[in-house]
Amino acid sequence: MAEDKNKQIPDWKRDFPIDQEESTHVSRREFAKFLGLFSGALALGNGAIVLNSWAFPEKDLEGEHFICDENEVPVGGMKQFEIRGTKEIPYILIHLEEGEWRAFEQKCTHLACAVRYRADIQQIECPCHKGYFDPRTGVVIQGPPPRPLPQLEVKVADGKVYVKSFKDTPYTS
Amino acid sequence: MSDFRSSQNEAHPNKSNTLMTGIILILILVISIQVWFLYSALNNALDDNFDIAVATFLGSLVLALVSFWILRYLPDPRQPKVKKSTYNAYRPTQKSS
Incomplete structure (x- = not known):
């Protein structure tokens, strides 16, 4: 019986025995990690503003x-x-x-x-x-x-x- | 035999749940403050106020480090339950000698 069932399962499925439900599920743990990543991205964005205003300051209009x-x-x-x-x-x-x-x-x-x-x-x-x-x-x-x-x-x-x-x-x- | 950890887990079954909710709420709070900092930095940089941009960047960096550090305290992931029937079905059958 077990042998029959094994024959029915295609090779690709045998290599990746993960349920679809499991593969699309986002756990709260992953969500928290994503929030941490987003926090780092916001800090980088803030750094980009500093770099931009330091490297390219606004020039005053010259002359009349x-x-x-x-x-x-x-x-x-x-x-x-x-x-x-x-x-x-x-x-x-x-x-x-x-x-x-x-x-x-x-x-x-x-x-x-x-x-x-x-x-x-x-x-x-x-x-x-x-x-x-x-x-x-x-x-x-x-x-x-x-x-x-x-x-x-x-x-x-x-x-x-x-x-x-x-x-x-x-x-x- | 039960040790201290397993007894604790039995006595407080919702501990991981509370911890996870707390960490996510703290992270959302940190991100809200960072968004506020970013908005202030952008507006002040446009108004040639460089000092505010630097101060908010330092604040945002510290908050980002806090949010990375707090991830250490995430509860361990749930161990996946192996369905015996499915698991065995995907395994090549062993020939009994």
Whole structure:
């Protein structure tokens, strides 16, 4: 009888006598080991952030860049511009009041949606998740963005608008 | 004859179960803190705050080492029960002399 049964079992099955149920079963022990592995991966990821910010620090914008003539942007208006450097960063230039200009990165600090200035509520709005920023300082007023908008210093000379990176602290009011 | 270990196991049959649940809960807690660290590091690195990135990396590394170390205390795996009939069926039959 035993010999008959042995003949019915194919060779491959005789070499691997493991039940399918056993082979697909994930024990709690294996799950705990996987959690340990995941923990190590998170530490590595954190190390990668440190390495990246140490090896490739953000470079400040160098020099002054001409954007447009002063009369191109009316009071309460906004102009979008780009500066080509190591990478292309979109910015917005805002004409708040007569003689008062601001320039911010256009990428929302939440998920990099394009922000826009709304003159009717005098705030910079991110339309994706309703984040609002102060148009004078770039500070977050409301919504999910975790950081203020990075800003550039604006200079107006002879009716022309220029931007450059801040040597000191940005506008705080 | 029963020794100390087997008596303990008989007196507390759920010991391995509790230990395993405890270890998994600690690991989940450790991972949650690490995810929080990673999120903070990413946000602060984007804001040129290098010190936070270093501090969270060191914290995350220590937590990872803790989670590796705690795996030492995982209960031993259950010994697979060998089904006699199946086991014998897969074994080549021995000819009795």
